[in-house]
Structures are given as C-alpha cells and as structure tokens.
Amino acid sequence: MKNRNIILGIDGVPFDLINNLSDKGVMPNFKQLKNEATFKVMKSSIPHVSSVSWSSIITGENPGEHGIYGFTEIIKNTYSMSFPNFNALKSKSFWHKKPEKKSVIINVPSTYPVKELNGIHIAGFVALDLEKGIYPKNLIPKLKEIKYEIDIDVKLAKQQSKDFFFKELFRILKIREKTFNFLWNECNWDNFLAVITGSDRINHFLWHVYEDDTNQYHYRFIEYFHEIDDIIGNIKSKLKEEDTFIILSDHGMERITQNVNLNTYLENQGYLSLSENFKKYNRITNGSKAFVLDPGRVYLNKKNRYPNGTVRKENEKEIIEDLKKLFDDLKFKNQKVIKKIYEKQEIYSGKMIEAAPDLVLIENKGFNLKGAIGKAKIFEKEKIFSGKHNENAFLLINRDIDLKEPTVEDIVGLMG
Amino acid sequence: MKIVVVKLHNENKTCWNCPAAKLMGNVDFRACGQARGVEGVISDEEEILIECRRRPDLGYFEPNITFKQCSEWVPADFGYVLKNMRLMILGIDGYLGWTLALKLANLGFQVSGIDNYTRRDCVMEKGSHTVIPISRMTERLKVAKEIFGKNINFRRIDLNDTAKVKEFFEEVKPEAIVHYAEIPSAPYSMADMEHAVRVQQNNVLATLKLLWIIKEVLPESSLIKLGTLGEFGTPLTGRPLFEGLFPADATIKWEGRKWSLGGETTPRDPVSFYHVSKVQDTFNILEACKYWWLRSYDVMQGVIFGVYTEELDMDKRLRTRFDIDEWFGTVINRFVAQAVIEIPLTIYGKGEQIRGFIALNDAMQCMIRLIISPPEPGQYDVVNQVSGLHKLSDLAESVAKVGINKFELDVKIQRLENPRVEADAHPFEVVSRKLPRSFGFTPQVKLEEEIERMFEVLLEPEVKNRIEMKKHTIMPVTTWQGEKREMKTLEKYDPGTKKIAGHKPIFDT
Numbered sequence: 001m002k003n004r005n006i007i008l009g010i011d012g013v014p015f016d017l018i019n020n021l022s023d024k025g026v027m028p029n030f031k032q033l034k035n036e037a038t039f040k041v042m043k044s045s046i047p048h049v050s051s052v053s054w055s056s057i058i059t060g061e062n063p064g065e066h067g068i069y070g071f072t073e074i075i076k077n078t079y080s081m082s083f084p085n086f087n088a089l090k091s092k093s094f095w096h097k098k099p100e101k102k103s104v105i106i107n108v109p110s111t112y113p114v115k116e117l118n119g120i121h122i123a124g125f126v127a128l129d130l131e132k133g134i135y136p137k138n139l140i141p142k143l144k145e146i147k148y149e150i151d152i153d154v155k156l157a158k159q160q161s162k163d164f165f166f167k168e169l170f171r172i173l174k175i176r177e178k179t180f181n182f183l184w185n186e187c188n189w190d191n192f193l194a195v196i197t198g199s200d201r202i203n204h205f206l207w208h209v210y211e212d213d214t215n216q217y218h219y220r221f222i223e224y225f226h227e228i229d230d231i232i233g234n235i236k237s238k239l240k241e242e243d244t245f246i247i248l249s250d251h252g253m254e255r256i257t258q259n260v261n262l263n264t265y266l267e268n269q270g271y272l273s274l275s276e277n278f279k280k281y282n283r284i285t286n287g288s289k290a291f292v293l294d295p296g297r298v299y300l301n302k303k304n305r306y307p308n309g310t311v312r313k314e315n316e317k318e319i320i321e322d323l324k325k326l327f328d329d330l331k332f333k334n335q336k337v338i339k340k341i342y343e344k345q346e347i348y349s350g351k352m353i354e355a356a357p358d359l360v361l362i363e364n365k366g367f368n369l370k371g372a373i374g375k376a377k378i379f380e381k382e383k384i385f386s387g388k389h390n391e392n393a394f395l396l397i398n399r400d401i402d403l404k405e406p407t408v409e410d411i412v413g414l415m416g
Numbered sequence: 417m418k419i420v421v422v423k424l425h426n427e428n429k430t431c432w433n434c435p436a437a438k439l440m441g442n443v444d445f446r447a448c449g450q451a452r453g454v455e456g457v458i459s460d461e462e463e464i465l466i467e468c469r470r471r472p473d474l475g476y477f478e479p480n481i482t483f484k485q486c487s488e489w490v491p492a493d494f495g496y497v498l499k500n501m502r503l504m505i506l507g508i509d510g511y512l513g514w515t516l517a518l519k520l521a522n523l524g525f526q527v528s529g530i531d532n533y534t535r536r537d538c539v540m541e542k543g544s545h546t547v548i549p550i551s552r553m554t555e556r557l558k559v560a561k562e563i564f565g566k567n568i569n570f571r572r573i574d575l576n577d578t579a580k581v582k583e584f585f586e587e588v589k590p591e592a593i594v595h596y597a598e599i600p601s602a603p604y605s606m607a608d609m610e611h612a613v614r615v616q617q618n619n620v621l622a623t624l625k626l627l628w629i630i631k632e633v634l635p636e637s638s639l640i641k642l643g644t645l646g647e648f649g650t651p652l653t654g655r656p657l658f659e660g661l662f663p664a665d666a667t668i669k670w671e672g673r674k675w676s677l678g679g680e681t682t683p684r685d686p687v688s689f690y691h692v693s694k695v696q697d698t699f700n701i702l703e704a705c706k707y708w709w710l711r712s713y714d715v716m717q718g719v720i721f722g723v724y725t726e727e728l729d730m731d732k733r734l735r736t737r738f739d740i741d742e743w744f745g746t747v748i749n750r751f752v753a754q755a756v757i758e759i760p761l762t763i764y765g766k767g768e769q770i771r772g773f774i775a776l777n778d779a780m781q782c783m784i785r786l787i788i789s790p791p792e793p794g795q796y797d798v799v800n801q802v803s804g805l806h807k808l809s810d811l812a813e814s815v816a817k818v819g820i821n822k823f824e825l826d827v828k829i830q831r832l833e834n835p836r837v838e839a840d841a842h843p844f845e846v847v848s849r850k851l852p853r854s855f856g857f858t859p860q861v862k863l864e865e866e867i868e869r870m871f872e873v874l875l876e877p878e879v880k881n882r883i884e885m886k887k888h889t890i891m892p893v894t895t896w897q898g899e900k901r902e903m904k905t906l907e908k909y910d911p912g913t914k915k916i917a918g919h920k921p922i923f924d925t
Contacts, residue, residue, distance in 0.1 A: 075474055078485040080431075082477030083465065113472075126476070128440050128465075282480060307485060 003416035007193045007246045008235060009057075010228060011050060011109065012200025012387075014252030015041045015394035017210070021225050029233035033247070033396060042395035043407040044251035046347050046360055047295050049389060050200065051084070051110040053250035053408050054124075058108060058193075059091040060412030064348030066091040068110065069356060071126075072293055072371075076305060076355075079281035083126060086111045090352050094191070094412050095119060101190035104183050107150070107176065108195050109250075120183055124195055125150055146178050165205065166220050169198045170227065177231050184238065191415070196228060203253040207387030211255060244416040245398040250408065252392035256382045257366030260330075260337055261375040262292040268378065269326055280373050286310050289319050295389070296338075296361030296369035298323060320358060327361055332379055339364045362391070424484070425856030426495040426789035431479035433790045434498070435591035435636045436470040436488065439479075494784045495856060497523065503787065504590035505529035506575055506626070507597030508568070509536070509553055512642070512720065512779065514736045516594060518727035519780045520787075521566045528569035528588045530581065534599060534618065535737070539744055544889040546737035547753060547882040548723070548873065559733040575622040578629065585633045592787045593630065595641040597622065598697075602646070602688035602836070603894040604743045612689045619693035620700070627704040638790035639712040640783065641701060643694050645772045645800060645846070647716060649685025654843035656924060658682045659850055660698075660714060660798020687838050688896070698798075705796035712795075713786050717779060718772030718802035721748035722866045723873045725777045736776075738874075741889035748773065750890060751812055752870040753883050755819035760830040760908060762891065765840030767809035767831055768918040772802035772846050775861035785855040800848040803859035805921035809914065816911035818867045823875065829911055832903040835895040845922035852925050 010018070019039075022031040033039075045053040045063065047070060055068040063069050067090035073082045089110075095103035095117050103119040105111065112123035113132040122143070123133035127150045134140055149172055173196065180194050202224055209215045210222075232247065239245055266272035273287035284291055286308040288301045300316055303309045311319060320343065330337040340362040348356045363369050368388045382388075395406050403410055431437040465476040470488045483489040483496040490497055503520055507513040508529025521527050531553070539545060550556065557568050569588065573580045575597045598619040599605070605615040623641070630639060648657040658666075664678040681702070686692045697714075704710045728735050739745045740753040751761045774782070782801045791797055806814075809829075816827040834840055851857035873879060893900050 073475075075477060075481060077487070078481045080478045080481045080485075082474045084473075085475035087472040088475050128476070279480075280478070 004189070004240065004243045005191045005193075005246070005415040006235060006239065006243055007191075007248065007411070007415075008232065009054075009108070009193070009195035010199045010247065010249050011195055011197040012203045012251060012253050012389070013249040013394065014254065014390065015392050017203075017253070018225075018249075018394055021222065022229075026222050026226050027229035027232070029229045029236055030247070030396070033232070033236065033245075033398065037396055037398040038401050039396045040394070040403075040406055042248060042393040043405060044389070044391045044393045045408050046342065046362070046391075047297060048251040048391045048393075049295065050250050053393070054109045054111070055089055056408040057248070057250065057411045058093040058095075058111070059089070060094065060409055061091045062348055062350060062409055064344075064353040064356060065350030067352035067355060070293055070295075070297055073355075074281055074293065074299070074306070077307065079284055079306060079308075081281060084110075085126065086113060086115065086123070094415065095121075102187060103191040103193070104187070104189045105191075106179060106183060106194040107197060108193060109197065119189060119191075120186065122148070122179070123150065124197055142182070143179070146175060146182070148175055148179055162206075162217055166217070166224075169202055169224060173198050173224070173227055173231075177234070180231065181234070196231070198224070199228065199249075200253075203387040204385045205387070207253060207255055207385075209386075243398075244414070246411065246414065247396040248411065249393040252390040252394075253387045254365060254390045256368045256386055256388045258332055259368045259370050259380045259382045260332070260363070261370050261372055261378050261380065262296065262298075262327075262361070263371060263373050264375045264378045265326075265330060266290055266292065271323070271326070274374055283373060284308055290323055290358075291373075292369075292371040293357070294369070294371040296363060297357035297371070298327075298359035298361065300358045316358075323359060327359075332367070336364055337367050338362070365390075424491060424495045425785065425854065427482060427484035429483050429496075429789055431466055431468070431481050431486075432792045434468075434483070434486070434489075435638060435790060436468050436498070437466040437479055438469060438636060439793070440465045440467050440476055492523070494781065495788050497788050498591065500524065500526050501787070502526045502588060502591045503528070504585070504588060504593045506593065506595045507531055507535075508570060509533060510596055511535075511737050511739070512776075513594075513596045514550075514556070515725055515728060515776060516596075516780055516783055517568055518560060518564070518734060519725055519784065521560060521564045521568055522727050523784070526569075527566070528571075528584070528590060530571050530573040530575065530584065531597070532572060532574040534597075535744070538599060538601070538604060539739055539741060542741045542743050542889055544739065544741035544744075544886045545882065547740055547879050547886065548735050548738040549878065549882065550735065550737050551733065556733075559731065563731055563734060564727075575626060576618070578625050581626070582629050582633060585629060589634065590637055592638045592640060592790060593626075593634075594783065594787070595623065595626065595639060598642065598693070599690065600642075600644075601743045602690045603892065605688050605690035605693070606896050606898065607894050607900075608898055615690050616693050616696075619690075620696045623697045624700050627700060627710065630710055631704065631708045635708065635710060636793075638787075639701065639710065640786050641697065641712055641714050643698060643714045643716045643798075644691065645716045645718050645802060646691045647684050647686055647695050647698060648682065649687055650770070650839050650842040650844060651683075651685065652839060652842055654845060656845040656847050656922075657800065658847050659800050660716065687836070702796045705794055709794040711791040711793055712797075713791060714796065714798045715782070715786065716798060716800045716802075718774045718800075719746050719748070720774060720776060720779055721746055722776035722861065722870060724775075724861075724866060724869045725780055740883060741886065742892045742894060745890065747771070747808060748811060748815065748867070749870070751815040752819075752867060752874055754890060755815055755825055755827045756871065756874045756880055757883050757887055758826045759887060759890075760828040761812040761815060762830055762832050763808050763812055764832055764836060764892070764903075765834030765838075766918075767812070768807055768841035769838065770805055770807050770842065770844035770919065770921045772800065772805050772848075773863075774801055774803045775859075775863075775866045777866075778803045778857075778859045778861050781860065782851055782855070782857050785851070785857055789855055797850070799850045799855075800846055801851060802846055802848045802923075803861070804863065805844060805846055805923045806863075807918065807921070810916070813911050813914075814863060815867055818864055818871060820911065822868060823871050827911060828908055830908040831906040832892065833906060835892045835903055837896040841918050843919045845924060847924045849925055
C-alpha cells in the first residue's frame with residue numbers, strides 16, 4: 001500500500017473567499033472536506049506572488065535558497081529585466097528531490113521549461129512554447145487532441161466582453177479537468193499535483209464582481225467556483241483511505257483601492273534619478289540610490305552590481321535606515337501605505353541571499369505596490385484589475401497537523 | 417598611474433545582435449506574469465522577450481544587455497568575443513577559408529567547416545597548382561590540432577548538397593557562418609558556356625539554398641558573405657563606390673526635381689559573369705533578410721594578396737594555398753611570382769585600372785571584427801573591406817622595386833593587350849568608413865612589407881621550383897569574347913621609367 005499525495009492548487013484564492021463560498025453552499029464538496037479535515041489560513045511567500053510562492057511550495061524552501069524573488073528580476077551587471085523561469089530555480093522541486101517517486105505535475109506556475117522527471121510534467125504560466133512545457137513529449141499529440149492550453153489569453157479580458165472572458169474561463173477549466181482525469185489514470189503515480197490558475201485570473205479581473213452581489217456577472221463568478229468544487233468532488237471520490245489530500249492556494253486576493261508607484265516616490269524624494277534616454281530600468285542614472293521592482297522589492301543601486309551603481313558597501317546600512325523611514329512615512333489621505341518593512345536577512349536565508357531585495361515592503365489593505373518606472377504620479381487608480389494579491393492563502397489537508405500558522409514552505413514536509 | 421579605458425567597438429551591441437538570443441514573443445506583465453506569446457507575431461508595443469541559449473537560467477528577458485555587461489562576451493584584442501563561439505566556414509580549404517580557420521581556432525573559437533575541394537579541382541583543370549605546397553585536408557587538420565590543440569570540425573560537403581549541409585548545421589548549430597565557398601574568378605567564368613554556368617550554379621544557387629537552410633535551422637546566426645568590390649564596377653562619372661547602400665543624405669535630381677536615395681541599394685555594374693553571380697547573391701541575401709529576419713554582412717572585399725598571418729607563420733605545414741595561374745592568381749600574388757622567376761610582370765591594356773586591395777592579415781582582422789559584432793535581426797549591411805587603392809601599373813612598380821632592391825632580381829614590366837572588357841583608365845573613389853569607424857579596424861599591413869614577405873616565401877627553393885613548373889599558366893589566354901588565344905605584347909619597359917599618369921584614386925575612410 002503506498003502513501004500517495006494528491007495536491008490540488010487553486011491559484012490566487014484567499015482563505016476568506018473559499019471559506020465564504022463553501023459556507024454558502026456554493027462549494028459543498030469543499031465544505032464537507034473542511035468539516036472533516038484541517039483548514040487554515042496559510043501564509044503566502046514574501047513577496048506574495050505566484051512565482052515565489054509556488055517555488056516555495058514545490059521546494060519547501062525560502063527564496064534565499066531557491067532564488068526566486070518575483071516574476072521579474074534585474075540581471076546582474078545590467079538593468080535588463082528578466083522573467084526567471086524553472087531554469088532559474090536553484091533548489092530541487094520535490095519530484096526531483098525524490099526521483100524514486102513517480103509524480104504527475106500539472107499546470108504549476110513558474111515550472112517552465114519542463115525538465116526530465118520520473119513521471120509527467122505539464123508546465124503552468126509563464127510558458128510560451130507548449131512543446132517545451134510538456135514531459136514526456138509523446139504526450140503532446142494527446143494534449144493537442146483535447147486542445148490543452150497553458151493559460152487563458154488575458155488580452156481577451158481587456159479587449160473583449162466579460163461574456164467572452166467567462167466563456168474562455170469555463171472552457172479552459174473544462175480542459176484542465178479533462179487533463180486531470182486523463183493523467184490520473186495514465187500511470188501509477190505517488191504524487192499528483194494539479195493547479196487551477198483561472199481562479200487567479202478571475203479574481204484579478206473581477207474581484208469587484210465577487211464583492212458586489214448586484215453585479216450582473218456575480219452569479220457567473222460564483223458558478224466558476226462551483227465548477228471548481230465539482231473537480232474537488234471528482235478527486236475526492238477517487239481517493240483511497242491512506243492518501244494525503246491537500247488543497248491549497250499560493251496567495252490571497254483583495255480589492256485594489258490605490259496603485260502606489262514606489263519608484264515615483266523615490267524619484268520625488270531624491271533617491272532615484274532617471275535619464276530621458278533608454279527605456280525602463282535602463283533609465284536609472286548614477287545619481288540613484290535605490291529602485292523598486294514589483295510588488296514592493298527595494299534594491300540599493302549598488303556599485304559593482306549595476307552599471308550605474310553608486311552605493312558603496314560602507315553606506316548601505318545608512319541608506320537602508322533612511323529608506324525604511326521614508327517608506328514608513330508614505331501616506332495616502334492620512335492612511336499609512338506600508339504595513340511592514342523587512343530587511344532581507346530577517347526573512348531570507350540561504351545560498352541565494354545575495355540576489356535578494358535589500359528591503360521588502362508589505363502593504364496595508366488595498367494598496368497595490370508597483371515598480372513601474374517613470375510614472376508621473378505616486379498614487380493612481382487601477383484601470384484594468386480590481387483584485388490584488390495579499391498574504392492570506394489557505395490550506396486544507398485531510399489529517400491533523402502540528403502547525404499553528406502554516407506557510408507555503410511547509411507543504412513538502414506535510415507530504416506523506 | 418592613470419588607467420586608460422579602451423572602448424571596444426562592439427561593447428554597446430546588445431542581445432539584439434547576439435546569436436544566443438532567441439526571440440520568444442510578448443509577455444503582458446500586468447499581473448502574475450500573465451502571458452501568452454502569439455507564435456511568430458512580435459509586437460513592439462509590448463514587452464519583447466528573448467531567451468538566451470547560453471544562459472537559460474535567466475528565463476525570459478528584455479534583449480538589451482550589452483556585450484560589455486554580459487558574462488558570455490569577454491574582452492579581447494579585436495573586441496568583445498563570445499566565449500567558445502561556434503563558427504562555420506564554408507570553403508574552409510581555400511586561401512581565405514583555411515587562414516581564417518587557423519586564426520579563429522587560435523583565438524578560441526569552435527571552428528567547423530565544409531569544402532568539396534572545388535578550388536583544388538579548378539586549379540588542376542587549368543593545369544596549375546598552388547605554388548606554396550599544401551597537404552591533404554586530413555593532414556592539415558592534424559597539424560592544426562598539434563599546434564593549437566584544437567579540433568577543427570571538417571566535413572567534405574558540397575554546399576549544393578542541401579541535405580548534408582542541413583544535417584551538419586543542425587549538428588554544429590553555428591553562431592556565425594562565413595561564406596567563402598564560391599568560385600572567385602572572373603576569367604574562369606568567361607572561359608566558355610560550361611564555366612559560366614558552373615560559376616553561377618556553384619555561387620548563386622548554392623547561396624540561395626544556404627539562405628533557406630539558415631532560415632529553417634539557424635535564423636539567429638549571422639551570415640558573413642564574401643562579395644567583391646568588383647560588384648560596383650568602375651563608374652566613369654567618378655561616382656564614389658558607397659558601401660552597398662546610399663548614405664542618408666544622398667539625393668538624385670532630374671528635370672528640376674529631387675528625391676532622396678538614402679538607404680537604397682547603390683548601382684551594381686559587374687564586369688564578368690563571376691561578378692554577376694556576386695551581384696545576384698547580394699540581392700538574394702538582401703531579400704532573405706527582409707522576408708525572414710535573417711542577418712548578414714555582405715563583404716565587398718578588395719583584391720586580396722599576401723602570405724602572412726601570425727598562425728600561417730607558426731609552422732610551414734600550416735600555410736595556405738597560393739595560386740598564380742591566370743584564373744586564380746590575384747594580381748599582386750601573380751606579380752611577385754613573376755618577379756621571383758624573373759619573367760616580366762604583366763599588366764593589361766593601359767594598366768591604369770585602379771582597384772581596392774587588402775592584405776590577407778588585414779582581411780582576417782576585418783572578418784573577426786564582423787563575426788563578433790553581428791547584425792541585428794533583419795539587418796543586411798554592406799562593408800567595403802579595403803585597406804588601400806592602387807593603380808595596377810603602380811603596383812607593378814612597387815613589386816619590381818622590392819624585387820630589384822631587396823632581392824637583386826631582374827624585373828621587367830610588360831603591357832599586354834587586355835583580354836577583358838573593362839575601362840583601363842578611369843576615376844575611382846571608394847568609401848570604406850564602416851570597418852574603421854564602426855568595427856575598430858585599423859590596417860596593420862604595409863604594402864611593401866607584405867610584398868617583401870611574399871618574396872621571402874616565394875623565393876624558397878621548393879616554392880620557386882613550383883612556380884617555374886607552372887609559369888605557362890600565368891599568361892592570360894581567356895578573353896571576354898569566349899576565345900582562347902595569346903595576348904599581344906604592347907610594350908615592355910624597365911621599372912621606374914614611366915611617368916605617373918591618369919586618374920588618382922580617392923580613398924574615403
């Protein structure tokens with residue numbers, strides 16, 4: 001008899017939402033599980049974005065070890081922005097740590113391009129080339145047959161009607177479910193990790209629809225989670241008694257009230273100076289002491305790390321203190337923007353700490369921290385999204401656990 | 417001590433120029449890196465992303481890392497060099513191909529190459545041979561390995577054999593391709609119908625096939641293609657020979673109206689079917705860059721001469737071929753050979769033809785600079801690879817002077833009836849700004865110095881003997897009318913007895 005692990009990820013779903021929808025009867029299968037199992041708030045990664053969080057979930061380690069600090073990174077010795085992918089992950093995922101166990105991995109963000117493993121791996125976003133996103137390759141024809149897609153085209157949400165966006169969300173969810181079912185029986189696996197990512201998309205674009213039950217699309221929104229519950233029910237029906245079953249999200253979601261352009265703040269305060277030549281971060285001149293990457297990662301413009309870096313080692317401490325005060329003072333209509341400021345050594349440890357942001361800012365509710373360069377105003381209304389990430393993910397596991405406040409780094413340890 | 421920072425010519429080139437960069441598409445980075453690349457469609461309004469084949473751990477990123485910033489590009493004498501760059505030389509057994517292979521192997525490149533020995537066969541057909549002896553390819557490769565400790569990856573393949581070329585490209589995945597695999601002879605192409613057709617087939621069709629293969633297998637690899645300055649002819653109006661494309665401020669006037677010519681291709685005026693083949697290549701490559709985003713430098717090389725590079729000089733067994741026959745002997749090389757065996761140096765017609773020239777060593781320097789500073793996707797550019805302009809009668813004087821003064825040879829000059837259809841007196845202005853201004857090229861070789869080196873090598877008993885054996889192949893018998901006959905001698909004279917006459921060349925660098 002083997003101890004199988006089944007993990008269902010529902011990307012971008014906060015504890016409150018799933019708790020609420022299950023209580024209201026929209027998600028009866030989840031409700032039943034929640035009553036029978038452990039259901040807790042799970043702390044997301046710092047910062048609370050999918051790439052960092054999922055990298056911690058699959059490795060059991062903090063960013064100081066696995067090296068993923070955000071969806072973007074500035075390449076050393078340059079100001080070029082990169083989008084780190086699975087090749088940049090500096091720790092082994094659980095399926096590579098224990099290659100003797102057969103794993104089926106479906107749609108986990110930031111696991112593209114796939115690498116050889118004992119089992120099956122279909123990468124999640126960001127993946128531009130399906131062929132590099134699937135292992136083994138002989139699965140490709142079958143996946144093409146069921147019209148598998150890695151992500152929904154978010155351009156549709158911006159350019160097309162909401163009806164069309166919903167149609168796409170439901171279509172992709174059906175394909176995802178078909179894929180889960182097909183791969184469930186494909187091999188005799190030990191670990192089955194499958195992720196639904198449409199949940200993150202719907203929450204980003206339509207959080208206001210969720211919050212407003214008079215909105216004409218509110219029930220379509222609710223229906224989407226009802227469909228997710230059907231998938232949960234389907235998996236539940238196939239479980240064996242000794243299986244470990246985990247349902248989790250990677251981060252939470254909440255309403256955006258205000259975008260906060262932190263680089264504009266730094267610019268106004270004389271900590272960042274931008275040239276009119278070049279684009280984006282390449283505009284940073286040698287008069288700059290610091291800059292910010294999404295969402296609230298603050299980097300000192302260090303000498304010998306960036307082309308126009310001027311901050312010397314001996315001045316780092318002083319500038320960090322100044323910056324902490326500066327961000328602590330940031331207010332919007334008398335409301336403090338920043339809830340907590342971490343120095344990197346407080347939250348990260350490991351071989352990749354050198355690449356870590358010098359400070360990480362955690363925002364108060366509703367503030368959406370941004371690292372855009374050259375924006376005219378510090379505070380702006382968000383035009384496209386209504387939902388933004390927060391740290392309150394959730395964890396459900398079909399047994400008792402010894403953790404009061406579980407985090408994304410604990411998941412590998414909970415697997416049987 | 418003051419540290420002098422030397423700016424290398426290619427330090428501000430970016431991933432756009434780098435063959436390791438693969439365009440991936442757009443990412444809409446609004447939330448969670450939500451992305452969807454639309455295959456083949458790149459919109460520059462959104463984030464354009466690449467993947468680096470050499471640094472896959474970077475994930476996708478903006479293509480604006482400079483060579484100076486990138487850890488894969490390291491500073492060297494000729495500029496930033498891509499570490500262990502994979503290079504493919506087409507025509508690696510030839511005079512230039514072999515020389516470049518050794519130079520690059522010595523510089524740490526991973527060199528591969530193909531050849532089907534066309535040059536050896538054509539020279540043999542003429543009844544001649546390379547006067548500097550060269551061994552079989554297997555032997556040459558062994559010696560190169562012995563001296564440089566590096567394998568040159570060679571395959572005997574005809575460039576027309578598409579399947580084999582493609583297979584080799586897929587195996588090697590070259591990051592730049594140097595194309596020397598053409599028959600480089602005007603008189604050969606004028607000999608008769610068979611030769612004219614062979615040149616066009618070998619040069620034009622093989623290059624066209626090559627473009628399709630690059631498109632399919634290696635669209636990020638740059639093609640550095642040997643053209644010839646002769647593509648432009650010798651305009652009797654004195655119009656400068658621009659570098660392939662008109663400069664931005666060039667205009668044309670007609671009936672009181674005026675238009676810009678900036679960026680348009682300059683007129684070509686080929687002077688043999690061989691030159692026509694090069695012109696046809698030019699347009700095929702230009703179009704391929706336009707349609708498929710290929711990238712290429714078309715190298716309008718002046719007449720090549722010389723025997724020296726650091727590598728060729730390391731061991732006699734490494735030397736490159738040296739032809740003197742009327743088909744493949746370039747003019748200075750032929751003059752020195754004639755002087756060595758004390759037969760008159762032959763100039764055609766008035767001898768006032770002016771040509772651009774470049775020494776072997778300088779040509780190699782240019783090629784390396786072009787290889788390590790690749791064009792951007794879709795960029796087709798032309799460089800005039802020339803280090804000096806000379807009138808042929810003046811060159812004969814220069815060779816004679818060195819022969820007489822330094823080597824005590826009895827050297828005469830003779831004018832022959834011109835077998836070619838060409839202007840034998842004409843104005844000549846050449847623009848050659850790109851290599852010195854954008855690629856950091858400074859000629860290292862002085863004309864007399866190289867001529868002297870050539871004398872030293874060609875006077876070695878074995879080489880001199882090989883010249884004697886084939887001296888009958890030097891005199892021209894191939895006319896542009898397609899007849900074979902001996903040319904009449906118009907005049908024979910002692911060097912230093914003629915007044916300098918005619919047009920003066922203008923060299924615009």
